[in-house]
Amino acid sequence: MPKRVRPPRKSAVVSKRPVRRRPPYWAVAPGLTFTLVLIVVPLAIGLFISFSDVTGATVATWTSAPFLGLSNYGDALSGEGALGTSVVRSLLISIAFALTTTIIITPLGILSALLAAAPTRFSGVIRVCFILPYAIPPFVNGVIWRLLFLNDGLINRISAAVGLGGKHVYWLLGERSFWAIVIADAWASWPFIFLFVLAGLQGIPAETLESAYIDGASRLRATWSIKLPMLRRVLALALLLSTINHFNNFTLPYVMLGAPAPSGGNVIPLHIYSTTFTTFQFGVGAAMGVISVCLVAIPAIAYVRAVRLSIPRGVA
């Protein structure tokens, strides 16, 4: 695309030198105030509570709660909290959950995008079908998969029919619950990768591929050597976002397993939830929250760095 030549002007968006222009406060202030009050202040309160002795009984006077130092963090790590299990175990479960799900849905997402991008008479219908799981609210997905994983549910019936396990397999209890939420979440979220890859495919200029074909590249070769590399950035963003979303996913495990969750499916959001709202150990719950924010910051920072590369010129 030829770049439009524009006369240099002192616009904030184009100019290389930072020009300080005051924004109209009536426009910016309300949004900013709400963001501060609803996100920044709660984060600060969470941090404060994580260092303080706040429980269900003392929450009314939380501002004057005694300072505990790192003792809440110690309790969280040693498992003296609500459920007698360490937060480390939940963190490992969550990391495994986020990564396993992302690893399962990535090839599915790419494959389905390549399938749906091909123009056939039915490509509209195919796209709608592929997006469908994403358009269903997570709590409904949770209900459906809870039903499927009942010990006399469809999954066990099918596995019994092909000679694997059967009625005595409890998917929603114990260690196996991990795989129940992985399968359900993979089903519910692969359209996310599909959407990103599809959008990315449509952004590849046709000229690039035409010239590859003229040079004698096969279709498979063009897919492997041109389409996939050109999708790399879109895919990187999608994978980061997907990992963050899975790590933070509360609704699906909660609806499927409940809180307190069985040991295999006790992901960090559920662990925090039951520590905070079942046993009312607010300080320990807040400490777990802070630990989990620190961990999710790793993919989040990578995401911010990746997105800034693509922000329209001069914007950030």
Place this chain on the structure above:
Amino acid sequence: MHRQPWINRKIFGPLYWPLTLGLIAIVAAPLAYAILISLTPDSEVRAGNLLPTTVKWHNYVRMWSTLPLARDLANSLVVCLASGCLAVLLGLGLAYGLSRFAFRGRKGILIGLLCAHSIPHVMLLLPLFVLLASIQQAIHTVFIGSRWALVLVYLTFALPFAGWLIFTYLAGVGEEVEEAARLDGCTRFQVLYHIVVPMIRPAIAVSFVFSFLTAWSDVLFASVLTDKATRTVAVGVQTFIGQSSGEVFWGQLLAASLLNAAIVATLFAFCQRYLVGGLTAGAVQ
């Protein structure tokens, strides 16, 4: 979206239809089973009949009286509409300021908006609760448990999303018309209202619908911050599970859940093109 003639199904050869239909089957099977169970009387579900002997609509009738489902739906509607509108209004102002003016702290705010949605909601829930309780104490009014508390809380995810989305859209739209209007004597507000807003309608629509849908799907905040009269349908539906004797009304649970899915999917379908563009905004350029 323009046609890309070079993408075609030849790379898959004869595998194209088997793969496509296989994926569609994976999507459809759980849904089909859920629909089937929603049409099955609970006695048969409990008896473990895989294929019901009788297909009945009565779950779809009874669910309205087993739970105050209509009231829950109305609560959801009010809360989601209000938080969607507020998010768009506040986000629009924020995005306008961020995209048209270079001021101190702008970059920080942008990064903040982008980061906001990776904060786990469960971490914000207790502090928000504590904060609302403190405000409540200070002004001697009880509003935890009210719909308005929920509307406010939903802004934690809706506002950063709306702000960021409208911002990326605005950043891609030239400023020329706005500057011309300024020269002709428009105030900033007139520029925003008469020129910017009509230009970015898709972005406004997407951020509204997205806020609405995310709020509709929330179970976490609503499970703690509502009471019986103000609970949203996402929480209400859960009470089909073990309401009194611990038994699950699977048929009605599935019926009510599928009703929710239908509402959300319909809304999603109407704005599908814009939504998809909005979700991947910033990733694809």
